[in-house]
Amino acid sequence: MSAPDVEPFLxxxxxxxxxxxxQAVKNVNLSVSKGExxxxxxxxxxxxxxxxxxxxxxxxPTSGQIFLDGxxxxxxxxxxxxxxxxxxxxxxxxxxxxxxxxGYGLKHEKSLSKEGRAARVAExxxxxxxxxxxxxxxxxxxxxxxxxVALARALARQPKLLLLDEPLAALDKxxxxxxxxxxxxxxxxxxxxxxxxxxxxxxxxxxxxxIAVMDKGEVKQIGxxxxxxxxxxxxxxxGFIGSVNSFEARVISRDKxxxxxxxxxxxxxxxxxDVAGAAEGQKVSLAVRPEKMRITKDRPDTPNAVAGHxxxxxxxxxxxxxxxxxxxxxxxxxxxxxxRGDEGAFMAxxxxxxxxxxxxxxxxxxxx
Amino acid sequence: xxxxRFQRWFxxxxxxxxxxxxxxxxxxxxxxxxxxxVVAMSVATNTPTAPxxxxxxxxxxxxxxxxxxxxxxxLYLRAFLTSVVNAFVAMIFCxxxxxxxxxxxxxxxxxxxxxxxxxxxLPFWTSFLLRVYAWMGLMGKNSWFNGxxxxxxxxxxxxxxxxxxxxxMHTNFAVVLVMVYTYLPFMILPLYASLERLDPTLDEAAxxxxxxxxxxxxDVTLPQSIPGIVAGGMLVFIPAAGELVIxxxxxxxxxxxxxxxxxxxxxQARDWPMASAVAVALLILxxxxxxxxxxxxxxxxxxx
Numbered sequence: 283m284s285a286p287d288v289e290p291f292l293x294x295x296x297x298x299x300x301x302x303x304x305q306a307v308k309n310v311n312l313s314v315s316k317g318e319x320x321x322x323x324x325x326x327x328x329x330x331x332x333x334x335x336x337x338x339x340x341x342x343p344t345s346g347q348i349f350l351d352g353x354x355x356x357x358x359x360x361x362x363x364x365x366x367x368x369x370x371x372x373x374x375x376x377x378x379x380x381x382x383x384x385g386y387g388l389k390h391e392k393s394l395s396k397e398g399r400a401a402r403v404a405e406x407x408x409x410x411x412x413x414x415x416x417x418x419x420x421x422x423x424x425x426x427x428x429x430x431v432a433l434a435r436a437l438a439r440q441p442k443l444l445l446l447d448e449p450l451a452a453l454d455k456x457x458x459x460x461x462x463x464x465x466x467x468x469x470x471x472x473x474x475x476x477x478x479x480x481x482x483x484x485x486x487x488x489x490x491x492x493i494a495v496m497d498k499g500e501v502k503q504i505g506x507x508x509x510x511x512x513x514x515x516x517x518x519x520x521g522f523i524g525s526v527n528s529f530e531a532r533v534i535s536r537d538k539x540x541x542x543x544x545x546x547x548x549x550x551x552x553x554x555x556d557v558a559g560a561a562e563g564q565k566v567s568l569a570v571r572p573e574k575m576r577i578t579k580d581r582p583d584t585p586n587a588v589a590g591h592x593x594x595x596x597x598x599x600x601x602x603x604x605x606x607x608x609x610x611x612x613x614x615x616x617x618x619x620x621x622r623g624d625e626g627a628f629m630a631x632x633x634x635x636x637x638x639x640x641x642x643x644x645x646x647x648x649x650x
Numbered sequence: 651x652x653x654x655r656f657q658r659w660f661x662x663x664x665x666x667x668x669x670x671x672x673x674x675x676x677x678x679x680x681x682x683x684x685x686x687x688v689v690a691m692s693v694a695t696n697t698p699t700a701p702x703x704x705x706x707x708x709x710x711x712x713x714x715x716x717x718x719x720x721x722x723x724x725l726y727l728r729a730f731l732t733s734v735v736n737a738f739v740a741m742i743f744c745x746x747x748x749x750x751x752x753x754x755x756x757x758x759x760x761x762x763x764x765x766x767x768x769x770x771x772l773p774f775w776t777s778f779l780l781r782v783y784a785w786m787g788l789m790g791k792n793s794w795f796n797g798x799x800x801x802x803x804x805x806x807x808x809x810x811x812x813x814x815x816x817x818x819m820h821t822n823f824a825v826v827l828v829m830v831y832t833y834l835p836f837m838i839l840p841l842y843a844s845l846e847r848l849d850p851t852l853d854e855a856a857x858x859x860x861x862x863x864x865x866x867x868x869d870v871t872l873p874q875s876i877p878g879i880v881a882g883g884m885l886v887f888i889p890a891a892g893e894l895v896i897x898x899x900x901x902x903x904x905x906x907x908x909x910x911x912x913x914x915x916x917x918q919a920r921d922w923p924m925a926s927a928v929a930v931a932l933l934i935l936x937x938x939x940x941x942x943x944x945x946x947x948x949x950x951x952x953x954x
Contacts (some may be wrong), residue, residue, distance in 0.1 A: 338858055360857045373855035377873045386869070387859030439860065 297346030324496035547610035554645035574644035575615035692926035716927030752841035844878025
C-alpha cells in the first residue's frame with residue numbers, strides 16, 4: 283500500500299476505550315492510506331462501532347491517539363473534524379427536503395456563496411441520481427433512495443474521511459448488490475477515503491481494499507480480502523470469514539516448505555502449507571475450506587485423500603454442498619455443478635462411496 | 651332467524667361499535683346537549699321569572715341583543731382583552747420555563763427521569779386552592795417573600811424610588827404568576843412527549859456535519875418539537891383564558907377576566923342570556939385557533 287516511512291493518512295495508535303469496567307476497544311493499531319476503502323469487520327459487540335464513533339469524535343479514546351492527515355484528533359469536537367459519517371439509520375432530518383438535507387453541512391462553509399452551495403447540492407444529487415427528488419421529504423422516498431441521500435449529505439462537504447456504519451444493512455438483497463458497486467464507483471470518482479463498519483463478510487470482501495477483522499475489542503488480522511480468506515492467521519478469522527472444516531492436528535515434521543501433520547480425524551498423515559511458528563510435535567489446528575475439498579469416485583493422485591461416503595447432499599442449482607462421513611468424522615465439501623447433467627460425468631449421490639481430497643496448498647495450519 | 655342474524659352482527663361488529671360509540675355518546679349527552687342549551691339561552695330574553703329567561707314577548711324567536719352587547723360594550727371587550735393577554739403571557743412564560751425542563755427530562759437517565767416526572771406532577775397532589783392561597787401569602791405586603799423583594803429593590807434603585815412593599819397582590823402580574831405556576835405541568839408534559847420521541851442520532855448527524863450544540867438545537871430539535879409546543883400552548887392558553895378562581899383571588903377587580911364576567915352575569919345580575927352569550931363568544935374565540943391548527947396538522951399527516 284503506502285511506503286513504510288511515509289506518514290499514513292489515518293493512523294490509529296494504541297487506542298483503547300472503556301465504558302466503566304467494560305473494555306469495548308483494546309489497544310487497536312491501524313493505518314489507512316489515502317483513497318482506500320477500509321473495512322472494520324466483526325460480530326455485534328466486537329468494538330467496531332465504538333472505534334468508528336471515536337473517529338467521528340462522538341467518543342474520546344480512554345488511551346491512545348488518532349492522527350488524521352498528520353493532525354492529532356484528541357480534543358477536536360465532532361463539528362470541527364473533516365470526517366463525516368453515514369449513519370446506519372441514515373439519520374436524515376425528517377423536517378427538511380432531500381436538497382436541504384444534502385446542503386445542511388454546507389451552511390458551515392463560509393467561503394461558499396449561496397449559489398456555490400446550490401451548485402454543490404445539485405452536483406451531489408446528480409452524483410447519487412436523485413435530482414428529481416430534491417424537493418421531497420425523506421419519508422416520501424424509498425429506503426434505497428434514503429441511503430443515497432445520506433451518502434450525498436456526508437460527501438457534500440468533501441470530507442477527508444467518510445465513515446459508513448453498516449451502509450447496506452437496511453437494504454434488501456437485490457438492492458445491496460447494486461448499491462455495493464455504486465458505492466465503489468462513487469468512492470473512485472470522489473477519491474475520499476472510506477471506512478466501512480460491517481458485520482457482513484461478503485460486504486466487506488467485495489467493497490474493501492483491506493479488512494480489519496475484530497473480535498472482543500481487538501483487531502485479529504488486517505489484510506486484503508484474499509489474504510484474510512486464503513491465509514487466516516487464527517481459528518477465529520478462519521471461522522468468521524466463510525465456512526471451514528477444522529481438525530485437531532499434530533506436527534510430525536517440517537520439510538521442503540511443507541508441514542507433515544498427524545490428523546486423526548482424517549485417518550492419518552496430511553501434507554499442509556508451512557506456516558511460521560509451527561514446531562515439530564506441536565498441537566495445531568488444520569483448516570480446509572469446503573470449496574477446496576474435491577469429491578471423486580476413484581482415489582486421486584494426491585497426498586491428501588480420504589475415503590468416505592456421502593451422508594447428505596444439498597443441491598443449490600449452481601453448486602451443491604456435500605456432507606461426507608470419513609473414518610474420523612464429518613466434513614463438508616462445496617462443489618460447483620459445472621458438469622452435473624453431462625453424460626458420463628461422475629456426480630456423487632446419497633450413500634455413494636467417494637474419495638475426498640485437497641491440495642496441500644489449501645490446507646491452512648493455525649498455530650493459536 | 652332475524653334474532654340470530656342480529657346476534658351474529660353483534661358478535662362481529664357490535665362490540666367494537668359499542669366501544670367506539672361510548673365516548674361519542676358521552677360527549678353528546680354531557681357536552682353537546684348542554685352546550686346547545688347554552689346556545690339557545692344566549693338568544694333568549696332575560697325576564698324576571700324562574701328560570702330567568704323566556705322566548706317570546708318583545709323578541710318572539712331570536713334575541714340578538716346579548717351578542718350585540720358582547721361586541722359593543724367596552725366591559726366585555728376589555729374583559730376579553732385582559733383574558734387573552736394574561737393567558738398569552740402566561741403561555742409564553744410556561745413555554746420559556748417548560749421547554750428547558752422538558753428537554754432536560756429527555757437527557758437524564760431513566761431513574762432520574764421518573765423521579766423528575768413525579769416532581770412535575772407532584773403539585774397536583776395538594777389542593778389547587780391551597781396552592782393559590784400559599785401564593786397569596788407569599789405576595790402579601792407583610793410576607794417575608796415580599797419583604798425580601800422590597801429590600802433588594804430598595805438596595806438597587808435610588809432613594810426616591812424606594813417602596814414600602816412591592817405591589818403584587820391584585821395585579822395582572824399576580825394572575826400571570828399564579829397561572830404560570832399552576833399550568834406549567836400542562837406545558838411540560840406534551841413538550842416532553844414530543845421531545846422524547848426525537849431520534850438522538852439526528853443530533854449526532856447535525857453535529858457531524860459541522861453544527862455546534864446550540865445550532866443543533868435550532869436546526870434539528872426545535873423545528874421537530876413544534877407539535878409539542880402547539881399542544882402545550884393550547885393546553886395552557888385555553889383554560890388560562892377562561893380562568894375564574896385565580897383572577898378572583900389574586901387579580902385586579904377593576905380589570906376582570908372573562909370567567910369572572912360570566913360568573914357575575916349568571917349570579918349577581920341573573921342575566922342568563924347575557925352570560926350564555928359571553929360563554930359562546932369565548933368558546934368561538936378558543937375554537938377557531940384550535941380548528942386552524944388541526945386543519946394544518948391533518949394536512950401534514952396526509953403528506954406523510
